[in-house]
Amino acid sequence: MGRISDSRERIVRASARLFLSRSYGAVSVDELCAAADVRKGSFYHFFPSKAELAKAVIDLHTQGLLAQLSAASGASAAERLRGVADAVGAIQTRFESKYGRIVGCPFGNLAAELSTLDDSLREHLAAAFARWEREFAVLCRQAQADGALRDGVDPDRLARSLLALAQGQILLAKVEGLSAAGIPAALRDLIDVHLREGEA
Amino acid sequence: MGRISDSRERIVRASARLFLSRSYGAVSVDELCAAADVRKGSFYHFFPSKAELAKAVIDLHTQGLLAQLSAASGASAAERLRGVADAVGAIQTRFESKYGRIVGCPFGNLAAELSTLDDSLREHLAAAFARWEREFAVLCRQAQADGALRDGVDPDRLARSLLALAQGQILLAKVEGLSAAGIPAALRDLIDVHLREGEA
């Protein structure tokens, strides 16, 4: 069945790194290849285009995100919700120490730059966001079932707000050059204000 | 004092349009010049670089944003706060009908794409966001002074959350191809949940 190789994986990992530290458009395929120690012909053996590579990078980040989210634990749904707020912060903190500064959300960065340019890439990103939102929604519905949410709070809308707020806070931290430390705090604020008075 | 001209303004307006409908990186200086009906030499007479043009585009959008925000009225601070939520929605709705789809926030788009690439552009964007945040903060503090906010709510943190949530919701609407109609509703949710029970 022919030769085996980890070239594809090297390309995706190097691209994830370079896209984060700069941007999709600012990194050329040549540079990607050099960073992955692969020649251009090999690149186009694995990916029909630079845009298809971006989808693979999105999938890699989705894996990492889901792993981090599933590590969030807690006795109550409300506590697990705070746990995912911290998980998002943990990812950003990891990026921050790896790149020396906040570099933004991998999904958000690509979404802002590319979703008006490539419709199939936009849909791929939309699916990644939907996956992420679903993780939040499960916990929000559990919190509601536990009676932890204030009256009138729609758990699905709360989940979406959490996702949107995370995106916005990460973007602001990036543009203002702040640290990642403030991000989970802001998300916890949003969670807490939706909990019934007296809920831990 | 030499010749007068509206070339500079034509360049900025055409660039604002093209950056929104595609992205900064996806539009070449040549295309910008063609859209503004200006030759390349003239472009570089007004702007030392493409990045400096981006700053002028940011300033143009800041003008528009402040105009729209100042149009928000209401009897109480809480109502004016809902008014700015609607103002943000109105801007996005205007973009949506102009471009046929949600194209994102002009500031957010540039921030995601460029703030890791050009530090002076990043600072320019940070200033624009700070200006925007200040508008929100004034109203949040007024609402607090009116006793409209729940106990323990920090008006400055609320203002920042509003800005972040707006960015996130706009980004999600863009990537999912939704309409702008849901954006003010989500912002109003955030405002309402921070108001004391029984506050209009």
Add this chain to the structure above:
DNA sequence: CCGGATGTTGACTGACTGGTCAACTACTCG
């Protein structure tokens, strides 16, 4: 040990990139 599949290579393309320049034109103020 061989045949087919998988993976690798590097030279190549042609279009396009942001930016430069020197010559030129039109305008306004004194």
Add this chain to the structure above:
DNA sequence: CGAGTAGTTGACCAGTCAGTCAACATCCGG
């Protein structure tokens, strides 16, 4: 009306861009 300033022009540059290709290497199952 003359001079200086503001604006215009189009040709030009060297580098880079994403993507192609045909020939070649390596490996595994049979």
